[in-house]
Amino acid sequence: MPSASTGHSLCSRRALTPWGFLAPALAVLVLFSIAPTLAVIYYSFTSYTAFAGPDWVGLENYHRLIAGSRFWFCLQNSFLYLLVTPIIMALSLTAAVVVHSTARGGKLLRLLLFLPVVTPAIVASMSFRVLFNETDGVINTALSLLGLPQVRWLTQYPWTLISAMIVTAWKGFGYYMMVFLAGLIAVPRELEEAATIDGAGRYRTFWHVVLPSLRPMLALVATISSIGALKVFDELYITVQGAPITHQTAVPLIYRTLSQDGEYGTAAAQGVLLFVIILAFTLIQLRVQRVRDA
Amino acid sequence: MHSATTHTTPRHLVVLNVLAALLLAIIAVLPMVWLAGVAVSDATVAVNRLPTPAQMTTTNFSGAWQAGGLLRPFINSLIVTCIHALLNVFLAAAAAFPLARTRFRGRDTVFVIILATLMIPEQVILVPLFRTVVKMNLYDTLAGVVIPFAVSGFGIYLCRQAMRSIPREMDEAAAIDGASSWQVFRHVMLPLTAPTLATLGVFSVIASWSNLLWPLVVLQSSSNYTLPVALDQLLGMFSANIRFAYAGSVLAVIPMIAIYLLMQRWLERGLLAGAVKG
Structure with a gap:
């Protein structure tokens, strides 16, 4: 210069x-x-x-x-928690497709589906605690009406993780829906029409024309939501409050080590390891995406 | 002619779409129905059940304000949220401007460092962060809640992406006319990235309004509590107050719905502009 x-x-x-x-x-x-x-x-x-x-x-x-075993156990749970990413992606992509093809009432639908995004995590967790209540919550009541066994959503492993994952998915899918919606709006109409004229059915058009053009958004959502999953805290902190720490993930363990055990050195080492793992995971994911795009 | 026929959707797909829309709407709204149900229940209803109309009451809402003491936290949250959103948007836009537009030594390094901060969970750095805030005499103050998170790497990234999509001729023309960097920033960049800035503002508002952990750590006196901290405290107390907490949490959602409705148009434009870039 x-x-x-x-x-x-x-x-x-x-x-x-x-x-x-x-x-x-x-x-x-x-x-x-x-x-x-x-x-x-x-x-x-x-x-x-x-x-x-x-x-x-x-x-x-x-x-x-x-x-020790505690850290590895919680870390393993953090990786299990990554299962929330495909769930969020499927849910938000479906929601985007539905909203995109809903002409009447589309605005109201978008508002309703965005409601969980603007709901504070503590409030979301409070409502799900009521739904998940093990003795007389609505979900267990419905399960027993259907003749299915009751589930200990808030205290038993791995249900503690699943409950929190449901809250994460519920809170997150509206945001990612908007990302996919942006992608759907950007798909050139002519492209879809050309495929239809060529005799491709709706499903094949979606699979071979629409979905490939959503590739950048799919990559973005996969990256952001999996970093979020590895960093999850709020949903576990409130929803399964009181469950043993080995029923939770790495970040709650770090917080427990800090706030209850007062072991700052140990918590710091846990944090550094987690950070290195998130970093490695993200770099691998970006590399895989780049290879696939090339 | 052709396009008219290709646009008509087969009936079974329309039905499928309506069913899917209903199902998604139910998933989104169901937990909130239970939240509101607990909030309007009188003491005869078990906390996990929905009340019948005869068992409904509004006393939990006044209870939340008075006995639950949520009025002050509500105001504190409003203050924290507004200041945080303004700071975040302004600082992020300012930082993004040279990153998007100028070439200078160290730019790429700075940008990588900013992105790296995105990967640090706040729980990991809690202890040193707390010590810094105490040293700066910000412990147990609202400033101590806002300042450490006054700008986010995510915001800077978002603004940089938006600014890069503005044609260079726009600011080069202004610069040739003798505008200073500040004038280019103020009169070209800010107005042209307004949808993104509004989106960032809304997300800062949501994040700040919801933030639980950091305020929980940094605030001590109940007169300084923000709304999520006050709700967490109420939940931890006697079961008599549980309905106050639920009423309070219904009140906590309302401003967020209002801001979404107010900003919907901007928000959607901003999200579209940001996401298309990837």
Whole structure:
């Protein structure tokens, strides 16, 4: 860039401007996101509790985590929780197709399907706690009317995970529906018509014409919703409040280690491992998508 | 002629569509029906049942305000939410502008770092974040709730994408006319990305209004509680107050529905603009 070489006053001022625009946002991110992350990496190598520390202990926290079973169990649950991603994708894609082809009442339908998105997680979890109530909740009542066994939605593994996944899917699908809807609107009408004129049925047109053109949105939704699934906290915190921590996932475990055990060093090591796993997972996913697109 | 025939949909597909629409609507609304049911039940109804009309009451709502003490948290949440949304939109747009438009040393590095912050769960950095906030004398203040999350990497990313889709001629023309960077930003970029900014604003409002964990950690006195924290506290107390909590949570949803209805048109334009880019 010429600004660096000439040293002309106007040019050097030009070079400063980008940083002027970036400064406030960067200050916030550095102070409250990046610096704490570096601090957590440091804490993960220390013995640090609510009462003492941090004192450097090297890899001890990591050794203990890797040798123990609790962390692995919760991590395994985090990966099971990823099953919510295909559910969300199917639900939101269906919703988008339905909304797209609903002429009358489409606006009302969109409002109703967006309602869960604007509902605070604590409120959503409160309503589902009522539905999932194990003794006289509506879902178990319906199951017993159908002659099916009752389900311990809030206390028994793996139902604790499934209950929270239902809340996650319920809260999330309206947002992703909008993403797919955008994609559907962008599909050129001529393309669909050409396929229909060529004698392709509705289903084949959808499968071979519409779905491929939604590929960027499918990739986007898969990435965002799976990062969200690995980071899930609110739904578990309220919905299955009181269930043993091994019935939950990694982030609730980290919060438990911090807030109840007061073991900051251990929690930091758990956090660092989780972050590395999310990062690796995301990079692999992006790579796979790129290979498939190429 | 041809297009007229291809547009008519077979009847069984229309029926299927209506059925699917109904089913989806029921899935979306059912939990809220139970929420509202508990909120209007009197004390004779078990918490997990729906009340009959004779068992309905509105006393839980006044109870939520007074005995439940939700009025103050409601106001606190309004303050926190408005300031957070304004800050997030403005700071994200400002940061996105040079990232989208200028070439400068370190730009790509900065952008990658901003994206990396997206992957950090806030629960992971809770302890150092808490220590920083205490050091800055922001513990137990509403500012302490807002400032650490005043801007999100997601917002910056969204705004950058929107700004990149604006034709370069628009701001180059302004720059040739002698406009400063600030003027280009203020008079070209902001108006042209308005749908995206509105979308980001709405999502900040929703996120901030719903945020539970951080306010729970950083607020101590009940006069500073935000609505989700106050609801969490109410849930933890005597069962007599459970109906107040449910009434309060119905009241917590109403402003969000209002903002959605107000912003619907912008929101849909913004989501379309953002998503098409991928």
